[in-house]
Amino acid sequence: MRIMSYNLRKHAAAAELEQRADRWDPDVMCLQEANVEDLPTNISGLRLAAATDRNRLGLALYYRESSFRFVESVSLGLKKSLHDIVLKPAHERLLGVQLYDIDASREITFASFHAAPLTALNSLRRTQIRSALQALERLGPGTPTFMVGDYNYPVFKERLGDQIREHGYDMTLSDSRTYTRYRFFKGHYDFVTSRGLSIGAVTTLPQGTSDHLPILVDAEYRRHSR
Structure with a gap:
């Protein structure tokens, strides 16, 4: 299966979505910083599963109807940074969706995630990530789980990786950097x-209008997973 994730930078890159979906043919598409009220129900064979509804800059998740059936979804607020408290860009930083994989005859959990911005401490982002993984476990206990998005975690990833592995998850980076706006x-x-x-x-x-570059992930079930 193929999953695409894209931070739209305040919805600026939304006009690219249909062209990118046509070109890269994802089965699931996870979005961050979207004006969810302006998102279409369908994009090139992908159906909108769910979106946050309390964010100024929201999360959304699309899935290919020929491959999956929608089961349920959850959106959650996580521990807030000062940036969130003052500017209120995002009450909900996690959108989890449970889908039924038609060909594999099993459920799988996908999530679009957007961590607190760089003005927050890495320790806060680690807390948010831990809380997000715990929430996804409640949504789909024991099911294969895939969380992708903007982690806002440019340095000291070793500690983050250790924490993620302690919770039974793997962390995988892309083949090249995904954010280029600030030099440092x-x-x-x-x-x-x-x-x-x-x-x-x-x-x-390839980069578009956003300051984030989208990523495309190839994934398959492990033989021993439920």
């Missing part, structure tokens, strides 16, 4: 945490 903060901001899945290529796609 370029890096891999957009990446994957997963459980019960083998992650193949994580390809950074």
